[in-house]
Amino acid sequence: xxxxxxxxxxxxxxxxxxxxxxxxxxxxxxxxxxxxxxxxxxxxxxxxxxxxxxxxxxxxxxxxxxxxxxxxxxxxxxxxxxxxxxxxxxxxxxx
Amino acid sequence: xxxxxxxxxxxxxxxxxxxxxxxxxxxxxxxxxxxxxxxxxxxxxxxxxxxxxxxxxxxxxxxxxxxxxxxxxxxxxxxxxxxxxxxxxxxxxxxxxxxxxxxxxxxxxxxxxxxxxxxxxxxxxxxxxxxxxxxxxxxxxxxxxxxxxxxxxxxxxxxxxxxxxxxxxxxxxxxxxxxxxxxxxxxxxxxxxxxxxxxxxxxxxxxxxxxxxxxxxxxxxxxxxxxxxxxxxxxxxxxxxxxxxxxxxxxxxxxxxxxxxxxxxxxxxxxxxxxxxxxxxxxxxxxxxxxxxxxxxxxxxxxxxxxxxxxxxxxxxxxxxxxxxxxxxxxxxxxxxxxxxxxxxxxxxxxxxxxxxxxxxxxxxxxxxxxxxxxxxxxxxxxxxxxxxxxxxxxxxxxxxxxxxxxxxxxxxxxxxxxxxxxxxxxxxxxxxxxxxxxxxxxxxxxxxxxxxxxxxxxxxxxxxxxxxxxxxxxxxxxxxxxxxxxxxxx
Numbered sequence: 001x002x003x004x005x006x007x008x009x010x011x012x013x014x015x016x017x018x019x020x021x022x023x024x025x026x027x028x029x030x031x032x033x034x035x036x037x038x039x040x041x042x043x044x045x046x047x048x049x050x051x052x053x054x055x056x057x058x059x060x061x062x063x064x065x066x067x068x069x070x071x072x073x074x075x076x077x078x079x080x081x082x083x084x085x086x087x088x089x090x091x092x093x094x095x
Numbered sequence: 096x097x098x099x100x101x102x103x104x105x106x107x108x109x110x111x112x113x114x115x116x117x118x119x120x121x122x123x124x125x126x127x128x129x130x131x132x133x134x135x136x137x138x139x140x141x142x143x144x145x146x147x148x149x150x151x152x153x154x155x156x157x158x159x160x161x162x163x164x165x166x167x168x169x170x171x172x173x174x175x176x177x178x179x180x181x182x183x184x185x186x187x188x189x190x191x192x193x194x195x196x197x198x199x200x201x202x203x204x205x206x207x208x209x210x211x212x213x214x215x216x217x218x219x220x221x222x223x224x225x226x227x228x229x230x231x232x233x234x235x236x237x238x239x240x241x242x243x244x245x246x247x248x249x250x251x252x253x254x255x256x257x258x259x260x261x262x263x264x265x266x267x268x269x270x271x272x273x274x275x276x277x278x279x280x281x282x283x284x285x286x287x288x289x290x291x292x293x294x295x296x297x298x299x300x301x302x303x304x305x306x307x308x309x310x311x312x313x314x315x316x317x318x319x320x321x322x323x324x325x326x327x328x329x330x331x332x333x334x335x336x337x338x339x340x341x342x343x344x345x346x347x348x349x350x351x352x353x354x355x356x357x358x359x360x361x362x363x364x365x366x367x368x369x370x371x372x373x374x375x376x377x378x379x380x381x382x383x384x385x386x387x388x389x390x391x392x393x394x395x396x397x398x399x400x401x402x403x404x405x406x407x408x409x410x411x412x413x414x415x416x417x418x419x420x421x422x423x424x425x426x427x428x429x430x431x432x433x434x435x436x437x438x439x440x441x442x443x444x445x446x447x448x449x450x451x452x453x454x455x456x457x458x459x460x461x462x463x464x465x466x467x468x469x470x471x472x473x474x475x476x477x478x479x480x481x482x483x484x485x486x487x488x489x490x491x492x493x494x495x496x497x498x499x500x501x502x503x504x505x506x507x508x509x510x511x512x513x514x515x516x517x518x519x520x521x522x523x524x525x526x527x528x529x530x531x532x533x534x535x536x537x538x539x540x541x542x543x544x545x546x547x548x549x550x551x552x553x554x555x556x557x558x559x560x561x562x563x564x565x566x567x568x569x570x571x572x573x574x575x576x577x578x579x580x581x582x583x584x585x586x
Contacts, residue, residue: 003459015413015458016420017451018439027455030513034456037514038402038469041476051474052481054304054334055530055555056291061333075197079424088422091434 002032098123099260100582103169103317106263110163117157117168120263121150121212124170128214128261130585134242137256139175139233140183141215146170149212156210165320167210172262174253175216176223177203177308178297182213186299187221187231187249190419190426190445200297201329202266202308209324214262217252221447222416223273223301225249226519229510230449237506238280239581240545244503247277253311254281260582264321265311270302271404272498272523274309275535279498279548282537282577284565285311286318287523289556290530291336294329302411303334305404305527314575315536315565319343322558338556346562349570352386356564357491361397362522368501374539374547375497378568382495385567390491394483399476400525401517406460406473407528413457419445452513477528484529484552493564494552496522498535502545522550532558536565537574546574 008028012019019027070076073086082089098106098120109115125143132138153168173179176186178196185191199207207213220230228236228251238246239259246255250267254277257265267274269287278285286309293308300306310321323344328337358379363372379389421427421441428444431437446454460469487494500521509516526533531552538549549568553561569575 007459008455011455011459011462013439014462015454016417016435016438016442017446017454018436018443019451023451027452030452031456031459033514034405034517035459038406038473040402041399041406041472042468044396044399044476044479046472046475046479049475049478051471052478053474054290055481056334056336058334063330063333071197078197079194081421081425081427090422091431091437093434 003028003035097127097260097585099127100578101263102313103166103263103320106169107163107165110157110168117150117153117212118147120168121146121170124214124260124262127259127585131259131261131581134237135239135255135259135261135581136234136236137172137217137252137259137261139185139187139216139218139252142182142213146212146214153210153212164209166206166324168212169263170212170214171206172214172217172253172256172265173203174219174250174265174267176219176268176299177266178299179203179216182216184216184299185233187219187233188446188450189232190442192232192426194424198297201294201331202325203297205324206266217256217265219252220249221450222299222412223249223268223270224412224449224453226272226276226516227509228252229506230447232447235506238503239579240282241503241543243505244545245280245506247280247503249273250311251277254278254283254285257281257283257311257313258579258582260585264317267309267311268298269307269309269527270305270408271527272520274311275523275533275548275550276499276520278311278535280503280546282546282574282579283311283313284315284318284534284536284575285309286322286534286558286561287526287532288322288326288558289532291334292532292556292558293325294327294332294335296329296331300415302408303415304411305408315562315569316344316347318534319347319562336556341559343559343562346559347566348563349567351382351564351567354387354493354564355491356382356387356389357392357487357494358389359392359394359397359487359494359496361394362496366500367497368541370541371497371501371547375549378538378549379495381571382564382568385571392487392491392494394487394525396476396479396483397525400480400528401521403473403476403480403528404524405456405517406469407477409453409457410461410470411457413454413461416450416454449513480525481529484531488554492560496550496552498522498548498550502541502543502547526552531555532561534561534565536569538568538572539574
């Protein structure tokens, strides 16, 4: 299942990465190499095997819905690249 | 005597008797940093003023009659992937160059509550993705045993700082071997606890189902002292285990009589460096001479571990790293056409080559048409790998293997070939997939005088058995007492 540069461009859009032409070429080669290696797992028959997403015997951990103090907007906005009053500022998302 | 060269438990004894002060210890360590840091480059951010302030505060409290707890007044270095309130946390990435967290993670808070002294943040592969600390945006870290070799990774700054006596203890993280492999490369002790044993709150996520926080220390006793503080449930991390925490120092027993040590046959075949093989075989003989018996074990799915890991870890990483959107925190590009362009350019400029590679691989294996063939398949193979361990531990108390197939390799040697780099984690990766605990500790030296580590794996939540075997080995050998040439340099 080799992948081509068109597919790499598609994945880069999904992953929100603007790649240079040089990076696209290098990644096409790298990904094909790695994918060829990981194909190895298809040697195994796993039709009767359950998937493991994590190893702990816990599911749906819940807690009481209690209001606790929060740090407030100035603390939470302190690392924002751009802000206005109590908001994160971003380019327009609708025309 | 150079105080910087001692262990936490040695310094604790001196502090208790009033033979030294935290200020004197901290001064000695800062002096050591000033003497060797230009050669090693273990730190990304140093906080000497904060360290001296904390040390003075500790000394005043001790004078005032406060109890000297085991880690009170001990200077330590923090891997730069753990959030520290008010101290920049970069994850080795340009994208977080100016990120100052508004909170401190649970593991660090617990240590701080004991009165530890913060020296600063140490270097790592970008977002913990690497095995050599060469992918950091803040430059490479060098191995104090030989400056032309890598310190291992991703917790290479932690391991190098400990081996160079630039700190007394350190804290690292391990997703596929990132505590154990650098510990092996730098001749120190590193423990990856059971998944869920230590809260991950405040750890910047790489692969959430695999990430663990653990101690990196000069000897086994210091690792037990750190685990006594780090282990335990935390309501801020729903995946932390709600189980009683033992006193790990109770397991520091010099006795392995009657214990069964499993030797997985899949770990002692082809590709293993002869020096490593020799060191491991001698370690096995040492433990046998102390009364342990060894039994050959098979972990039949070992050869699938690296492939399984790189599918699961990159898939989780691609999802976790979506948060770097140049909106809430982190780097934002200077010029852009619209929102999508802002995302794509900021991320392309902020992330390094290896991080982009893993985001791409993870995004690909999760994308429509590939999810079942890669990601779901890998999760099923993960079950088989976990079952291998379950079966093995029916026949033995611990497993013993090399930590890495070779001693530290040369800087630059594997940067051109990602797959070769990934294979340096071949012996550590299964442990993360199985969620079990494992420790690396020094067990010999190569012909080139580079440290070699052995790995002891235990059952889920049975760190105690690992401590017992490791402590016994350490008490009957002297590898842990050897100092790196860089540590020796400064007196």
